[in-house]
Amino acid sequence: MHHPDLCIAGAGIIGLSLALELHHRGYRVTVFDQGDPLAESSSAAAGMLAAYDPDNPSQLLPLATLSLSLYPNYLDRIHSLSGIRVPFQTHTTLQSVPTRTAATSSELTAKDLSHLFPALVPRKHRFILLDEHSLDPRQLASALLAAIHATTIDLQPHTPILSTRPVGNAVEITTPIGTMQTAQFVNCAGAWAAASSHQPxxxxxPKKGQMFSVVLPPSLPMHFVVRTPDIYVVPRTTGPSAGRAIVGATVEDIGFDKxxxxxxxxxxxxxxxxxxxILASTQQLEAWCGLRPATADGLPILGTLPGRxxxxxxxxxxxNGILLAPATAKVMAQLILGETSATELTSFSPNRFLSELPSP
Structure with a gap:
């Protein structure tokens, strides 16, 4: 086997975005995945770039806004490599806010709502308008995978990593097809990051999310997301899924059940x-689920593993994997290369959870 500069476990949106960023910086990268690339939560998501969702932890905002600023260049790079342009599907979200919160200048009155969206029944909800994009993760997955294939990134699907261990200044990686050495290793295995035998x-x-899609009736020209704490409806306005909407999603703590x-x-x-x-009369097209990678405080784990x-x-x-992919790729590449991070990463440090891992 060859000797790359860096190996990544996990060919989801995070792992492949990081691979693309490091390749752009001159790294020889190999990506392993136990299954198919982008086949799990990366393509199961609704695709909201929900940086300002009031349910997000406040510590997430700097990383989220950084990612929003990087998104145009991120999509441009994918387009330049793949020839596939991934469009934004919507540009506004109608966000429910708790009734106990103080009124804001962006809050919509019942009259505003009836004018903007006659089909909406506010009932207990108060709403604000958020300047927020969404995209189709399946379109993004197709374009990103094509971009990866247009580079020298070595993508190894159906190849789980069985073990890793430090060997001098390198990392020895064992897979079913052999053992190799690499200078650095990154665990981007999502919900399977803990289940992988190589890093207990x-x-x-995993937090299971079930969702489904419907055909929107012509009488419902829906061009923005509607989101409450219980439900969201995300329309597809362009591309092969135009005229549909994604409805979701459950949040279930039941392991790897799909x-x-x-x-x-x-x-x-x-x-x-x-x-x-009006959705009562819509035709359901498909239903599916994904497994979100969750932590106890709702924040990502980004950094160097202690003791490894x-x-x-x-x-x-x-x-927020789709939202945070560009920023995660940037700050992790900066960390790997020893550069100053574009945003503070203390809130995401592995040290907040992890004592020294067992010796390899």
Whole structure:
């Protein structure tokens, strides 16, 4: 086997975005995945770039806003390599806010809502308008994978990493196809970051999310996201899925179960119909689920693993993997190269959870 500069475990949106960034900086990169690239939460997501979601932890905002600023160049780089342009689907979100919060200048009155969106039934909800984009993660996945294939990045699907250990100034990696050495290693295995046998003790757990898609009726020209604490409706306005909407999502702490339950989908549908009664007549197209990588404080884990020389980790992005991919790629590349980070990373340090990992 060859000897790359860096190996990545996990070919999801985080791992492949980091691989692309490091390749751009001249690194020889190999990416291993136990399954197919971008086949898990990266393509199961709704695609909201929800940097200003009031449910996000406040510590996430600097990284989230950095990522928003990087998104145009990130999509341009993917386009230049793949020839595939990934468009934004929406540019505004109608966000529910708690009734206990003070009124803001952006809060919409019932009259405003009836004018903007006659199909909406506010009921208990108060709403504000957020300047927020969304995109189709499946479009992004296709373009990103094509971009990876246009480079010299060595992508190894269906190749789990069995073990890693420091060897001098290098890292020895064992897979079913052999053993290799690399200068540095990054765990980007998402919800499987802790389940991987090569790095026990990572405090990331899977949070199951079930969701479904519908055909929007012509009488509902929906061009922005509607989101409450219980439900979101994310329209697709352009591309092969134009005229559809994604409705989600459950949040379940039941391990790696990926079974879609009709009763859960029916419950999501009833919540959506309560908010948008016109959805009662829509045709359901498909239902699916993904496993979000969650941490106890809702923040990613980004940094160097304690007790493991040349081992890094970038996981735990929970519901914001699509949003945070460009910023994660940038700050992790800066950390790996010994540069000053574009934003403060203390809140995301592995040290907040991890004591020294077991010796290899």
């Amino acid at each position: 003790g990572i405090p990331v757990t 079974i879609v339950h009709p009763s859960d989908i029916d419950h999501l549908r009833s919540l959506a119909i309560t908010l948008l009664p 020389p040349n081992h890094f980790i970038a996981t735990g992005h929970y519901r």
